[in-house]
Amino acid sequence: METKSDYLIIGSGIAGLSLALKASQVGTVTIVTKKDKMDASTNFAQGGIASVLDPKDSFDLHIADTIESGAGLCNEEVVRMVVTNGPDMIRELISLGVNFSHNKKHAEKLDLTREGGHSRRRIVHTEDLTGQEVERSLIQNVERNKNITIYENHMAIDLITTSKSIKRGISTNETHETCWGAYILDINTGQVKTFLAKVTVIATGGAGKVYLYTTNPDIATGDGVAIGYRAGANVANMEFVQFHPTCLYHPMAKNFLISESVRGEGGRLIDKRGNHFMERYHPLKDLALRDIVARSIDAELKKSGDKCVYLDISHRPKDFIKTRFPNIYKRCLGLSIDITQKPIPVVPAAHYMCGGLLTDKHCRTNITNLYAIGEVACTGLHGANRLASNSLIEALVFAKSAFEDSAKMISDRGVYKFPPVPMWDTGSATDSDESVVVSHNWDEVRSTMWSYVGIVMTNKRLVRAKRRIELIQQEIKDYYWDFIITRDLLELRNLATVAELIITSATMRKESRGLHYNLDYPERDDKNWRHDTVI
Ligand SMILES: Cc1cc2nc3c(=O)[nH]c(=O)nc-3n(C[C@H](O)[C@H](O)[C@H](O)COP(=O)(O)OP(=O)(O)OC[C@H]3O[C@@H](n4cnc5c(N)ncnc54)[C@H](O)[C@@H]3O)c2cc1C
Secondary structure, three states, rough: OOOEEEEEEEEOOOHHHHHHHHOOOOOOEEEEEOOOOOOOHHHOOOOOEEOOOOOOOHHHHHHHHHHHOOOOOHHHHHHHHHHHHHHHHHHHHHHOOOOOOOOOOOOOOEEEEOOOOOOOOOEEOOOHHHHHHHHHHHHHHHHHHOOOOEEOOOEEEEEHHHHHHHHHHOOOOOOOOOOEEEEEEEEEOOOEEEEEEEEEEEOOOOOOOOOOOEEEOOOOHHHHHHHHHHHHHOOOOOOOOOEEEEEEEOOOOOOOOOOOOEEEEEEEEEEOOOOOOOOOOOOOOOOOHHHHHHHHHHHHHHHHHOOOEEEOOOOHHHHHHHOHHHHHHHHHHOOOOOHHHHHHEEEEEEEEEEEEEEEOOOEEEEOOOOOOOOEEEHHHHOOOOOOOOHHHHHHHHHHHHHHHHHHHHHHHHHOOOOOOOOOOOOOOOOOOOOHHHHHHHHHHHHHHHHHHOOEEEHHHHHHHHHHHHHHHHHHHHHHHHEEEOOHHHHHHHHHHHHHHHHHHHHHHHOHHHHHHHHEEOOOOHHHHOOOOOOO
16 A cells, blocks of 8 residues: 655654644644654653743853753754744744743743753743643644645554665655655554655654653654664664653652652752751752763662662642642552652653754754654754753654755655655565564663663673673574564664664774763763764
8 A cells, every 4th residue: 555645754743743733734744653653752751841931041051951851962943943943843833823821920821840850940831731732733734734644553563765676676756865754554554554744753752662661652662763774874863862750660650750840949859867968969969960860860879779768848838839739749649649749750761862863953864755754863962961841842843844854855846756655575574473582572671771781881891881782683583574563673673773883982982972871982072073963
């Protein structure tokens, strides 16, 4: 089966949906998403969206905070572009029906909160359910739009490119590697379909699932990075993985984040004995940047042998806690932790991928007609460490930029004839009766990465991880060609590729900077390493 449209957008998070709404003004848009349309990291974002909206704040301050966080690797032109477009993006969301929380004293104003690394209150939020509100509203607008078709349970496998056609004996006129769409697995039927498009956009989010402990939902398996990399797209800065310092530690709580704003509103980190420890690590104490807080907790846990530390907000008024953090309050209470009375057990967990498919400021990759937006892209905004709440705004600004760049091409092309493309070939693959191989390798990739390529690395640990991942990749390769593909197998193949890319990038960078911390090179080395790691 073959489907044709002007745009093929892979992913239904904030990046994919906001681009789709814009793109629908100039052409037909197909969105494919591998599970339910709401299954996206966007839906889990609690803290909010950073933007300069307070007269006491300024673009220059937001720019300075972002650059300070990025530890020498931010692209200043990109930072300026994101920050200065921020307020318009917030107004656009409001016009689409997003209900942000308003200030209790001045009801006409948006409520602005503060998070680690921000010198001013500038985080717009909807209580502690910002992402859910944004996702709800974007989906509602997409569903009303006649030019957009959304396919749930459709998973992108690989891109359709010039080289792929040539390999299969189809001649093309393109001299530069060009993308014409993607092969998509219909999860419900098992059929692989061909989706052709003038513009293909990867908006598949992050890769937190490559680690054993993560705040990310199950969809975050780094598919976009792996798919792009296999097609020849450049990948950058994969060593910069952000670990969120405070994920709820409880056997019944899978991936539940305790928002940074809890510390922004006065929450203090303490050990089992009630001792506040952040003052020993940084002058900003609990409001230090995420990487510093995560490493401090890691050091405390290694020293004490404890399983978790605690985040205490119980000194703030009960009503304030309940109205400011209703979701966290409810979730913890469901696990018998009343956060108005006692501290919350927390551990660090993989949270955000600063690296990804390398793009320019128009979101173009090095493959013609292939764009990347949102967490999957490495745009130059975050550098070596993302500033809290800068990712949702990045996705919105870059969706606008991708639209402006690609719309010209869509209009110029008029009636477009797609070149002949090869159909998906299942070869002699059969159904597997041993899915244990897939689940075992899933676990092994994730624990290897957690143990050896986590918050603190060493050269030795990187070598060990490399060896193990290579072995797993060989097994996956054998398995891949023998058996009919499933979502689990595709995700495993992508996870292993992302693990390989993280290990390779981390091994290349012989210094410590931002989120990358190697005990064998503990110092930052601006002379040799003030540049991106590109694979
Ligand atoms: C718990 C949590 C809290 C956060 N809090 C904040 C915050 O307060 N502020 C902030 O700025 N950022 C926050 N972030 C980060 C932010 O939410 C993400 O960076 C952002 O939502 C990413 O948006 P996206 O559109 O790029 O990807 P996502 O929202 O993750 O969407 C990716 C989409 O791609 C689909 N997909 C993936 N692979 C495939 C495939 N192979 N085929 C088809 N579809 C595919 C997925 O199903 C999904 O629909 C948080 C993240 C988490 C996990």
